[in-house]
Amino acid sequence: MSEHAKLILDGQPVELPVVVGTENEKGIDITRLQANSGYLTLDPGYANTGACKSAITFIDGDKGILRYRGYDIAELCEKSTFMEVSYLLINGELPTPEEFARFKDKVLLHSLIHEDMKNFFNSYPGHAHPMAILSSMVCSMSVYHPELLKPNPNAKETSQTITRLLSKVRVLAAFAYKRSVGEAFVYTRPELDYVSNFLHMMFTTPMRPYEPNETIRKAMDVLFILHADHEQNCSTSTVRMVGSSKANLFASISAGVCALWGPLHGGANQSVIEMLEDIERDGCNYRKYIEKAKDKNDPFKLMGFGHRVYKSYDPRAVILKKYCDQILEQLGINDPILDIAKGLEEVALTDPYFIERKLYPNVDFYSGILYRAMGFPTNMFTVLFALGRLPGWIAHWKEMIEDPTTRIARPRQIYVGPTVREYVPASQRA
Ligand code: CMC
Numbered sequence: 001m002s003e004h005a006k007l008i009l010d011g012q013p014v015e016l017p018v019v020v021g022t023e024n025e026k027g028i029d030i031t032r033l034q035a036n037s038g039y040l041t042l043d044p045g046y047a048n049t050g051a052c053k054s055a056i057t058f059i060d061g062d063k064g065i066l067r068y069r070g071y072d073i074a075e076l077c078e079k080s081t082f083m084e085v086s087y088l089l090i091n092g093e094l095p096t097p098e099e100f101a102r103f104k105d106k107v108l109l110h111s112l113i114h115e116d117m118k119n120f121f122n123s124y125p126g127h128a129h130p131m132a133i134l135s136s137m138v139c140s141m142s143v144y145h146p147e148l149l150k151p152n153p154n155a156k157e158t159s160q161t162i163t164r165l166l167s168k169v170r171v172l173a174a175f176a177y178k179r180s181v182g183e184a185f186v187y188t189r190p191e192l193d194y195v196s197n198f199l200h201m202m203f204t205t206p207m208r209p210y211e212p213n214e215t216i217r218k219a220m221d222v223l224f225i226l227h228a229d230h231e232q233n234c235s236t237s238t239v240r241m242v243g244s245s246k247a248n249l250f251a252s253i254s255a256g257v258c259a260l261w262g263p264l265h266g267g268a269n270q271s272v273i274e275m276l277e278d279i280e281r282d283g284c285n286y287r288k289y290i291e292k293a294k295d296k297n298d299p300f301k302l303m304g305f306g307h308r309v310y311k312s313y314d315p316r317a318v319i320l321k322k323y324c325d326q327i328l329e330q331l332g333i334n335d336p337i338l339d340i341a342k343g344l345e346e347v348a349l350t351d352p353y354f355i356e357r358k359l360y361p362n363v364d365f366y367s368g369i370l371y372r373a374m375g376f377p378t379n380m381f382t383v384l385f386a387l388g389r390l391p392g393w394i395a396h397w398k399e400m401i402e403d404p405t406t407r408i409a410r411p412r413q414i415y416v417g418p419t420v421r422e423y424v425p426a427s428q429r430a
Contacts, residue, residue, distance in 0.1 A: 009037050019050075023058055040412045047308065050232075051409070052240070056089060056395050057231040061309035066316065068229055069093070077319055082224040083107070083194050086166060086391035089229055090398060103163070104194075110167040111188040111197070113175075114144045121179040130176040130383045131261045137172045138165075139254035149248040161249050162394050169253075169390055170194070173383045174201035180379070195220045198387070203375065215330045216374050219323055223367060226316040227388025229395065235259040235266065239393045240400050241409040249397055256393045257386050263303065266385040268364035269371070272304040273378050276337040276369075279344075284336070286344045294353045304341075304365030305348060306357070316363035324366050324373075333373050341369060 003018035005028045014037050017029040027050045034040055043049045058067045066073040069088050076085055080094075087095045087103050095103060120140060124133055142149060145164065147157060175185050178201075186204045188197045196212040199220065203210035230236070238259035243252040260266035279286050293302040307314055324338060345361055348354040364385075371381050400406050 007033075007037075009039055012037075019053075021053070023060070034412070040414065042414055045308075046237075051237065052232070052400065052403070052406075054231060054396070054399060055092070056392070056399060057229045059231055059309050061307070061311050064310060064312040064315045064318075066230075073226065073315055074319060077222045077225050080225065081193075081195075082221045082228065082388070085225050085228050089391045089395040090162060106163040107167045107194060108188070108190060110164045111171055113141075113168050113171050117141075117144070118175070118185060121175055121185075124179060126180060126182060128176075128180065130173065130180060130380055131257065131267075131386070133176040133179070134169070134172055134383055134386060135254045135257040135261075137176070138169060138257060139251055141165075141168060141172075142248055142250035145250075149250075158249075158398070162398070165249065165253060165394065166390060170198045170387055171201065173380075173387055174198060176383065177202055177377075177380055180377075193217075195224065215327060219327050219370060219374065222319065222323060223370060223384065224388040226319060226363060226367075227385050227392075229389070229392030233265065234262070235389065236393055236396050239397055243397045243400055244406060244409040249394070252397055253390070253393055256389070260386055260389065261382055266364075266382045266389070268303050268362070269368040269381040269385060270378050272341075272364050273337070273368040273372060273381070275303045276340050279340050280337055284340055284343075286340055287347060290344065290347050290351060294351075302344065302348065302359075304362055304368075305354070306359045307362045310360065310362065311358040313360045314362045317361045317365055320363065320366035320370065321361075324369050327370060328373050331373055335369060335373060337372075338369050341365065 003020070005016045005018055007014045007016060014033065016033065019027045019029050021027075030041055041049070056069065058070070059065065068076060068085060069092060071080075071088070080088075083104060084094065084100065087100060117137065117140065120137065121133065141164075145161070150157070171188070178185050183205055186201045189200060192200055192212070196217055199212045199217065200210050232240075235256040239252045239256040242255040243249070263271040275289070279289055282288070289300070289302065292298045292300040293305075328335060328338060345365070348359065348361075354360075367385075368378070368381050371384060372378070376384065
């Protein structure tokens with residue numbers, strides 16, 4: 001017999017079905033609660049609310065486990081590639097060699113943007129943040145592909161929109177960077193893989209072709225894999241929410257880019273580096289910043305620390321910390337902010353404030369140090385996160401539109417404003 005939870009409201013029992021996931025996660029299904037009892041649930045920040053069933057990513061925040069479609073993140077980083085992981089997330093299974101070859105060919109084929117779109121880039125001021133450019137450009141792509149605007153999960157057009165997005169968002173990101181540094185746009189080279197092509201479009205100049213270095217290429221690939229999905233985070237929930245109104249994929253992804261930009265989410269990678277640079281300028285006194293983070297009268301937070309779901313070390317940060325040491329050594333870089341980051345982490349992990357609140361370094365604590373070593377400017381860091389997260393957003397959008405139980409996302413509220421009152425003419429207002 002299936003399990004039920006019993007809730008007593010106004011002395012009356014309300015039976016609610018219990019839902020159990022494949023990893024034995026349990027939830028109380030309140031779909032009929034409002035209709036049967038008149039009561040709503042109140043959960044600011046949705047910390048206790050499951051908005052959907054999903055078969056894409058599993059996280060155990062207490063044990064520090066992250067798996068895509070059942071595969072452990074560390075194993076994927078070691079044995080797979082970002083392109084293969086993208087296929088896995090979107091289609092549910094690892095590809096056969098033939099399926100993978102077809103997928104990569106399609107992604108390569110779509111790596112040009114409409115020439116008219118280049119004019120848009122020139123209209124932005126040079127100092128424009130690349131996240132602003134990226135979100136508007138992704139939405140603008142819909143103008144050039146009106147045939148792809150209907151969300152139909154089974155249509156050939158949807159698969160085309162998906163490969164177009166995967167390929168072109170990388171081009172838009174590189175062009176946004178080129179615009180910000182006043183350099184000529186660079187096109188993809190057919191013989192290069194996805195990640196090498198991105199690095200080539202970013203760093204090749206007419207004076208100096210960029211020859212992708214294997215150390216940097218592998219690190220970029222791992223960073224993208226680590227960012228590729230993270231179940232119902234703020235930006236993915238945004239993509240699902242916008243998409244639930246049947247807005248097209250371009251519009252939904254563009255909204256996801258905007259949600260990611262915030263410093264509490266993907267924008268944290270930029271904020272971490274800015275914080276570490278501030279500490280360096282302030283004589284590397286990181287203990288002072290630990291005290292600031294603990295002071296409830298100080299709005300300062302230790303960026304790159306804490307997570308809604310992880311109550312132990314973020315498994316992505318474990319991998320990145322190791323990579324930081326390796327990559328900086330291989331590239332012969334001695335970055336003082338890596339020492340500051342390690343010092344901060346050491347102090348925080350032994351401080352009762354952080355221990356009691358289970359605050360550990362998250363993925364953004366070390367990713368920025370790697371991006372910096374690879375030559376990316378700080379304001380591009382969140383764009384790199386967006387590129388990595390793109391297959392996850394797409395996978396969730398696809399899962400949502402294929403799910404027959406999906407309804408338009410429309411939370412409720414408990415109204416706490418004034419009760420009914422009469423309109424006061426302007427002349428009678430004090
Ligand atoms: N520094 C100092 N105190 C913190 C921090 C921090 N970074 N994070 C949380 N706390 C405290 C918070 O003040 C609260 O204390 P108290 O119980 O005394 O009121 C307690 O820890 C619980 O925090 P919360 O704000 O209720 O946790 P949340 O789940 O609502 O927020 C978070 C999660 C990630 C937004 C938050 O930890 C934070 O702001 N961290 C810094 C920004 C950051 O690194 N974001 C990147 C997240 S990982 C990338 C991604 O997937 O988005």
